[in-house]
Amino acid sequence: MEYLHTMVRVTDLAASIDFYVNTLGFVEIRRSTNNSMKNTRILLAAPDDVSQAKERKAPLLELTHYWNAASHRNAESFGHIAYRVQDIYGVCQRLVNQGYTIHRPPRDGYLAYIKSPDDITIELLQSGEPALPLQPWASMSDIGEW
Numbered sequence: 001m002e003y004l005h006t007m008v009r010v011t012d013l014a015a016s017i018d019f020y021v022n023t024l025g026f027v028e029i030r031r032s033t034n035n036s037m038k039n040t041r042i043l044l045a046a047p048d049d050v051s052q053a054k055e056r057k058a059p060l061l062e063l064t065h066y067w068n069a070a071s072h073r074n075a076e077s078f079g080h081i082a083y084r085v086q087d088i089y090g091v092c093q094r095l096v097n098q099g100y101t102i103h104r105p106p107r108d109g110y111l112a113y114i115k116s117p118d119d120i121t122i123e124l125l126q127s128g129e130p131a132l133p134l135q136p137w138a139s140m141s142d143i144g145e146w
Helices: 013-023 047-056 088-097
Strands: 005-009 027-034 039-045 060-066 081-085 102-104 111-115 121-126
Touching: 013 027, 013 039, 013 060, 027 047, 039 047, 088 102, 088 111, 088 121
Parallel strands: 005 060, 081 121
Antiparallel strands: 027 039, 039 060, 102 111, 111 121
16 A cells, blocks of 8 residues: 545635645646536645655645635544654744744644644644754644644
């Protein structure tokens, strides 16, 4: 068995591309439209997975935008998407600078939770050993739910 992708439905394609590509640094691998299904499908790879994703078509994040959908919200049975990052504080700071909320700050230098524009929970894990706890992150409280 091999992990291929996680598919999430998005309501605002531009906001989702801004979040995943421009803020988190994902790379678009391919894009397709299906006129009969009235959707656009975009396959993204995390920066460290690009060569593998191009070669094996995995691991990928699939964003599916149904053109006429009013909204999609996080289903109760859906947990989260998890990604390992090289600098958890840098990634979280970039998200804050772009106006996103860190719902579970990386107080421990290892784990953070954020949400996409479509309310998809994303877990960020520090690569290797946890980073040393730093302020203001170490003193931040959780915000909302994830």
